Each structure stands twice: as C-alpha cells, then as structure tokens.
Amino acid sequence: MRDDNTKTDDAVIAVEDLHLSFGESKVLKGLDLTVGRGDVVALIGSSGSGKTTLLRCLNLLAHPNHGRISLNGEPFFQHDSGKDVLKLSSAKTNAIRSHIGMVFQQFNLFPHMTVLANVMEGPRTVKKEAEKTNRDRAMSLLEKVGMAEYADRRPDNLSGGQKQRVSIARALNMEPEVMLFDEPTSALDPELVGEVLNTMIDLAKEGMTMIVVTHELGFALEVAKRTVFLDQGTICAEGAPHEILMNPPNDRVKGFVNRFHQTAQLMKPFVS
Amino acid sequence: MFDWSVIEQNSHLLLMGLWITIKYTVITSALGLAIGLIVALMQLTSARVTVLVGRLFVEFFRNIPLLVWLLWAYYALPIFMGINISKESAGILALSLYGAAYFAEIFRAGIQSIDPGQSDAAVALGMSYRQKLTRIILPQALRRMIPPLAGQMIIQLKNTTLLSVITVPDLLYQADYIASFTYRPLETYTAVAVIFLIVLVPLTYIARRLEDKGPR
Ligand SMILES: Nc1ncnc2c1ncn2[C@@H]1O[C@H](COP(=O)(O)OP(=O)(O)OP(=O)(O)O)[C@@H](O)[C@H]1O
Ligand SMILES: [Mg+2]
Numbered sequence: 001m002r003d004d005n006t007k008t009d010d011a012v013i014a015v016e017d018l019h020l021s022f023g024e025s026k027v028l029k030g031l032d033l034t035v036g037r038g039d040v041v042a043l044i045g046s047s048g049s050g051k052t053t054l055l056r057c058l059n060l061l062a063h064p065n066h067g068r069i070s071l072n073g074e075p076f077f078q079h080d081s082g083k084d085v086l087k088l089s090s091a092k093t094n095a096i097r098s099h100i101g102m103v104f105q106q107f108n109l110f111p112h113m114t115v116l117a118n119v120m121e122g123p124r125t126v127k128k129e130a131e132k133t134n135r136d137r138a139m140s141l142l143e144k145v146g147m148a149e150y151a152d153r154r155p156d157n158l159s160g161g162q163k164q165r166v167s168i169a170r171a172l173n174m175e176p177e178v179m180l181f182d183e184p185t186s187a188l189d190p191e192l193v194g195e196v197l198n199t200m201i202d203l204a205k206e207g208m209t210m211i212v213v214t215h216e217l218g219f220a221l222e223v224a225k226r227t228v229f230l231d232q233g234t235i236c237a238e239g240a241p242h243e244i245l246m247n248p249p250n251d252r253v254k255g256f257v258n259r260f261h262q263t264a265q266l267m268k269p270f271v272s
Numbered sequence: 273m274f275d276w277s278v279i280e281q282n283s284h285l286l287l288m289g290l291w292i293t294i295k296y297t298v299i300t301s302a303l304g305l306a307i308g309l310i311v312a313l314m315q316l317t318s319a320r321v322t323v324l325v326g327r328l329f330v331e332f333f334r335n336i337p338l339l340v341w342l343l344w345a346y347y348a349l350p351i352f353m354g355i356n357i358s359k360e361s362a363g364i365l366a367l368s369l370y371g372a373a374y375f376a377e378i379f380r381a382g383i384q385s386i387d388p389g390q391s392d393a394a395v396a397l398g399m400s401y402r403q404k405l406t407r408i409i410l411p412q413a414l415r416r417m418i419p420p421l422a423g424q425m426i427i428q429l430k431n432t433t434l435l436s437v438i439t440v441p442d443l444l445y446q447a448d449y450i451a452s453f454t455y456r457p458l459e460t461y462t463a464v465a466v467i468f469l470i471v472l473v474p475l476t477y478i479a480r481r482l483e484d485k486g487p488r
Contacts, residue, residue, distance in 0.1 A: 059396055090400065098398030108393035112411050122397035125407050167393075174397060 011073065012037050012178050012209045013058060018067035020053060027053050028064065029233040035178065038207045042220035042241065045230035046256055051213040054230065055180050058211070059100040060093055071096060071177065098126050101171030101179040105187050107163040109155040115166050116142065116151040122174045134173070141169040145199050161192030165199050178209040185216060217260050221245055229253050278454040279463045282446075289446030290467060296363065296442065297429040303368035304428065305421075308375025313405075315380055326376070333373030339434055342366045346438045363435045371428050378424060382417035383409055422479035426472060443467065 013035040020028040027050045035041055043051050056062035058069065060077060069077040076096045078085040088096075110118050119138040123129040142148040145165040155163055164184055171179060181200065185193040197219055204210060204223050214220060220227050220241050227244040229237040229252070237244055237253045248254035279286070314326030333341070345366035350357050357365070386409055394404040436445035447464040451457040 061392055061395060094398045094400055096398075097396060100396075102393075102396040104389060104392065106387075106389050108387070108389035110390065110393070110408055110412075112415070121407065122399075125403050126398040170397075 010037060011035060012039070012071065013211070014068075014070040014073070015054075015058070016068040016070075018054070018057060018064050018069070020050075020057060020062065020064040027233050028057070031067070031233070031235055033228065033235065035209060035211060037209055039226060040204045040208075040210045040224045041212065042224035042227045043211060043213045043230060044215070044217070044220060044227060044256070049230040050233045051230050052182055055102075055182050055211065055213055058180055059097045059102055061102075071099060094126070098122070098174055099177045101174060101176035103164070103167055103171055103179065103181045103184050105183040107155075107160070107167045107187075109163055109167055109170070111155055114152050114154060115147060115158070118155065118166060119170045119173050122170065126174070138169070138173050141172050142166070144202070145169045146195070159192060160188045161195045164188065164196045168196075168199055168203075172203075178211065179203065181210065181212040181214070183213050183215065185214070217245060217257070229256070274459060275456060276459055278450065278456045278459055282450045282454070282460075285446045285450055286443065286463065286467065289441060289443035290471075292441055293429070293432050293443045294471075296367065296432045296435060296440070297425070300364055300367035300371055300432070301425050301428050303364070304371030304375050307368060307372035309379050311372060311376035312379035312383065315376070316383060330373045330376050333370050334377075338366075338370055338431055339437065341370060342434055342438060359438045359440055363438060363440045367428070367431060367435070370431070371424065374424050374427070375421065378417050378420045379413075382413040382420075385416060386412050419479060419483035422475070422482060426475055426479060429472065429475075430468075 011034045013033070015031055015033040018028050018031040019026070031054060033041075033054075043054070045051050053062055057064050057077075064077070064079060065082050066079050067077075068075050068079075075086060076088060076093070109115075110121065113121065116135070116138055119142060120134050123134045123137075124131075139148060139151065142151055145168055147162060147165050147169065150158065150162065150166075155166065158166070168179075168184075184200070185196050188196065193216070197216065200210070200212070200219070201223055212219070212224065224241050227237075227239065227241040228235055229244060231252045237249050239249075243249075244253060245257055248257050311326045311329050314322045315330075317323060342363070346359060346362040349362065349365075390408055390412065391404060394408040399407065432442055433444040435442045436448060439445065441449075443464055447460050451460040454460065
C-alpha cells in the first residue's frame, strides 16, 4: 500500500554521476537524477541523446561504467571507474528488477502465450505466486487497461495500441515501485496513441511513479510533473514542463521544442 | 536369376540390424541434442574463453570426415587415453559428439533468431537466465528449430551405417554378413536400400511438411 501523506521528496530512484560508454563512444556523461514517489518524469531529448540507454541502466539492462543507482535509498548499483563496489549477486539484481516495471517501444509481448498468460508470467515465474491471486489481479489489470475480453487471444492478433496496453498490464502485475516507459507510443499508428496515453494518464493519477521517455510533448505538458531534457548524455535542462517547454532555458532546448512547434504549425491547416 | 528367398531366410538378421540402427540413432540423437544445446549456450555467453571452446568444438567436427573421426575414436582414442572402450561405446561417443556439433549450430541459430526484445522483457520482469531460457526463449526457438532438427536426425540415421566399419552389427553390417555367406549381394543390398527408403521417406516427408508450415 502506498503511503497516503506522500512525502514527495523521498526518492524512489536516485541516480548519481552515471557514466556509460559503448566502446569508445561516451553515451552517458555524468547524470544525476532523483525521482520521488508519485513523480511523473518526462524524459525528452533528440535522437541519440541517451534516453533509452539511461532507462535501460535503471533496471540494469545496460551496465554503466561508473556511478550509483539506488531504489528507495538502497544502492543496487555502484561502480567506481569500472570497479564493482557492491558486487550484488545475480539473484539480488533480479529481485531489484522485479520492483521496476518496464514498457518497451516494441511491446515485446511473449508471442507463444495468451494475453492473460503474458500478464501472469512475471509473478508466476519470478515470484512463484499462487495461481489464483495472480489470475485475479491479472484479470483486474486487463479490465483496467480495457483488454479483459482479449484475455485468451494471442498477442499477434492485436493492434499496436492493444499490445501496448497489455504490456503495461504485464509490468503492473509485478506490483512495481516505479514504471519505466521507453517511447511507448512511437511505434503506434496515430489513431492508437490516445488509448495508450489515457492508460498512462490513469496510472499517473493513481500516484504511480513513472519515468517516461516520450516525443509526445503534449503528454509531457499535461501529465508530467517534471521534464528532464537530455542532450548528448547530459541533463541540460530540468524543471516544470511548462517552464521548460514554453520558455526554454537554453538554445538546445529551444531548438528541440521549436522543431515540434513548427511541425504543429505546419499540420494546423490539415487538422483544424 | 534373382533369388529373393535369401532375404526371407535371413530376415531375422536384417530386423536385428534395423533395430540396432534405430537404437543408435535414438541414443546418439538424444545425447547429441543435449551436448549440442550446451555447446550452443556456451557460444552465446559473454565469456570469451567459453565462446571459443564452443566454437572450436563445432569447427572440429564440421571439418573432420565422420569416418575418419569414427575410426580415430575406435582405434586411436583408447591408446591415447590409456583406456579400454568397447566398439559400442566408441560408436555412441563418436556419433553423439559429431551430431552435437550440427545440433549446436541449429540451436545457436534458432536462439539467435529470437528478437532480443524478448530477452529484455524477460530480464526486466526479474527472470533469471535459466527462467528466461526455459520460459521465453527456448519455447519460441524450438518451434523454428523443429524442421532443421528433424532433418539432422535423418542425417544421423544415415550416418549410423558407418558403424558397420567398426563391426557394430547395424543394418548394413548384417547385409555384409548375409552377402558373404549367401553370395547374393545384389538381393541383399537391394533389400537394405529398400528398408532404408521405407524408414526414411516418411520421415523426410514429415520433416518437409514441418518446413513448409514455416516458423511460427
Ligand atoms: N548497444 C549499443 N552499442 C553501441 N552503441 C549503442 C548501443 N545502444 C545505443 N548506442 C548508442 O548510444 C547513443 C544513445 O542511444 P540511445 O538509444 O540511448 O538514444 P535515444 O536517446 O534513446 O535515441 P532515440 O530517440 O533515437 O531512441 C546512440 O549514439 C547509439 O548509437
Ligand atoms: Mg530510444
């Protein structure tokens, strides 16, 4: 159960001085980020700025070379210039991951399982949870994302928007402390974006802690509590969405935001 | 001119031979599959030495003629290791390892053909390597691998005929034996060819059907 008198500044996720290189190329160059309980953080930035990489570091799908990452004040990753300080066992690492939900751009549903089995798979295999508890919660989550009637279908028969809603339910069924979204609507046809965003908005309203990589500046503006702008592996602006997006604090952000405004302007005659 | 009665009179020998052939195919395929899976997984780790050992295993067996390897395992290996192994053990060892190299390639290609996003999703849920493999990756990969695996088992069955050179009494060995005392090689070897065709044609047909259905 979530603490109701929300102390918003007690950090669920804390990142300190994160560095990551792929071979010679430095992708993350000293990032600091704190995400409080119930925070909704929109992570924006141009292509290649390191948004996906940062998100993958948060549940150790990618391994940074240096820095520290904590969950609820408890460090689970700490490398000092490549040297592993904590030496966490792989069992412990997996346990940490099970508290962090992740939603991928390409959904990554398991095609050999039904929708319901997809949602039940995490608790079943990782937590060895009792079948009935798992099934009941999975069904209510599918209900919540509007996919209950598709429970017995295979994922390949679903639309992109439906797949993404199932994948959100799959992540939620692990009862995570925080949800990571990597461009959850970028692979969708425009008319399907809304249904996924609505699901995410509901989640934000319920107080879920969320970090969302997105190109939907509207979502950042309306739903996010904080916008973090990533540029070439560093955070170059951070703050309330309307401040960052309406009054860009520097040229980098200005250029990025203007491109979106321009596209919006160009589109205007067609959407009216 | 033809005297097919020699086949009838010696049918028990041929049946015994067929039984040995099938038995060796099943045993060496099962062992080959198990070893092959391990060798494939070795090549998919991030530890360089392990990858190299797996690679060397595969390349060794893919580049040595089976007959040479079989004779080496039977005649040279016991001297080399200072142990005594029976022709049966030598045959099983040689065919299993040889098959394993080919099975390993099928497993490796099958596992690598699965979208890395599947692995990401499994890991992100908190699954261990073993859970990821048994619950997510292998069930999908196996479906794609069934046709090539079936094909390799057919080759494995044909390869067992080489066992006759180390005097394991398989179908071909029995044929040699029958031909030697009946002086009827034409009838005998024709019968053996027909028996192989009767066993293999349906298997090949099934393998082809699996292939035509395509990966799902
Ligand atoms: N596995 C990898 N190996 C090598 N380089 C990588 C790898 N993953 C990402 N990169 C590089 O790291 C940089 C950051 O990539 P990342 O995917 O994090 O960017 P992004 O901000 O998510 O971009 P996009 O908006 O296009 O998704 C890019 O230059 C990319 O080419
Ligand atoms: Mg990305």
